Amino acid sequence: IRFCLCLEGYYYSNSTCNKGKIFPGTITVNISPTSGLEDENSVAYQELHFNITRFFEKAFDSSDYRQTVIAKLSTSPSARSAMHTVDVAVVNIFLETTKQTEETVSCAIERAIKHSANEFTRYIKQDRCDYYGCEKENGQDDCTSGLLCQCKPGLLRPNPQIPQCVALGPECPDDCNTQNTQKQCLVKDSWNATCVCLPGYKEDDRGICQQCAFGYSGVDCEDSFQLILTIVGTIAGILILGLVIAIIFLVSSKNKRRNVEEQKLIENDFQNLKLRNTGFSNLGADGSIFPKINMNLPKESQPQNPYVIQGGIPRADY
Numbered sequence: 001i002r003f004c005l006c007l008e009g010y011y012y013s014n015s016t017c018n019k020g021k022i023f024p025g026t027i028t029v030n031i032s033p034t035s036g037l038e039d040e041n042s043v044a045y046q047e048l049h050f051n052i053t054r055f056f057e058k059a060f061d062s063s064d065y066r067q068t069v070i071a072k073l074s075t076s077p078s079a080r081s082a083m084h085t086v087d088v089a090v091v092n093i094f095l096e097t098t099k100q101t102e103e104t105v106s107c108a109i110e111r112a113i114k115h116s117a118n119e120f121t122r123y124i125k126q127d128r129c130d131y132y133g134c135e136k137e138n139g140q141d142d143c144t145s146g147l148l149c150q151c152k153p154g155l156l157r158p159n160p161q162i163p164q165c166v167a168l169g170p171e172c173p174d175d176c177n178t179q180n181t182q183k184q185c186l187v188k189d190s191w192n193a194t195c196v197c198l199p200g201y202k203e204d205d206r207g208i209c210q211q212c213a214f215g216y217s218g219v220d221c222e223d224s225f226q227l228i229l230t231i232v233g234t235i236a237g238i239l240i241l242g243l244v245i246a247i248i249f250l251v252s253s254k255n256k257r258r259n260v261e262e263q264k265l266i267e268n269d270f271q272n273l274k275l276r277n278t279g280f281s282n283l284g285a286d287g288s289i290f291p292k293i294n295m296n297l298p299k300e301s302q303p304q305n306p307y308v309i310q311g312g313i314p315r316a317d318y
Helices: 043-059 102-114 128-132 225-275
Strands: 010-013 016-031 065-077 084-095 120-125 183-187 193-197 201-203 209-211
Touching: 010 065, 016 043, 016 065, 016 102, 016 128, 043 065, 043 084, 043 102, 102 120, 193 201
Parallel strands: none
Antiparallel strands: 010 016, 016 084, 016 120, 065 084, 183 193, 201 209
């Protein structure tokens, strides 16, 4: 659900926001102990708002009265344990052309309090100029037009359409900038502002912001995450390199041992082959595995060359 809210000093009537004349003040209300008054949507707040609005409607019998706006409220325990006291800052809005004054409005409220059966106990009017935060240019100026009054020293009107003057936000010195000094203005609350170094810098003894040392970052160089990450990464790299070297050494040693065993097996097989009984009485004198046989045969029994034809070569018969 969306609501259309009127500007400060205006009241809602006939689907239109109309300019009125305001009468600010604070009224004290006694209520039973309850919770949820800080929430404008709570049942307790809505009930309190209804009771206050009905009280002022009865208090002002003038037809110039238009609306009551609750600005803020504060709760405190009452002297009687069964009741709580709520101070409610209200703004009663009348027609812009009304003849009512702060005195006549206050008197009407005081009369209504006497007949409220102790539910409403006190009303304190607030000067309209103080409510707007304006200065009185002369004793007769009542700041009826809040948009034209001059703000008090230290106050500023943030919007030309808003009559209220608000306190200026805290400011840092003019030399606090990020271009030359590597500093920034840090607003802690509505009253305090400090000039601090940018993240990644730290102020030295001379008040100059210096870049953080290697591995450090953040505000005032308090974050050492980069340094920890670098150390962990270096250790992990060394462990991985050592593991790779160990694997290479193990594989190389295994291959070398396998080659030695294969060489020994080949030599053993070779020796066994030389010593194996071949059926010949004379082994090769020169270390050959094939023995040499000495045969003493008569000359006539020596084998003839099968390719030599005894008796000559026959002639062609054609």
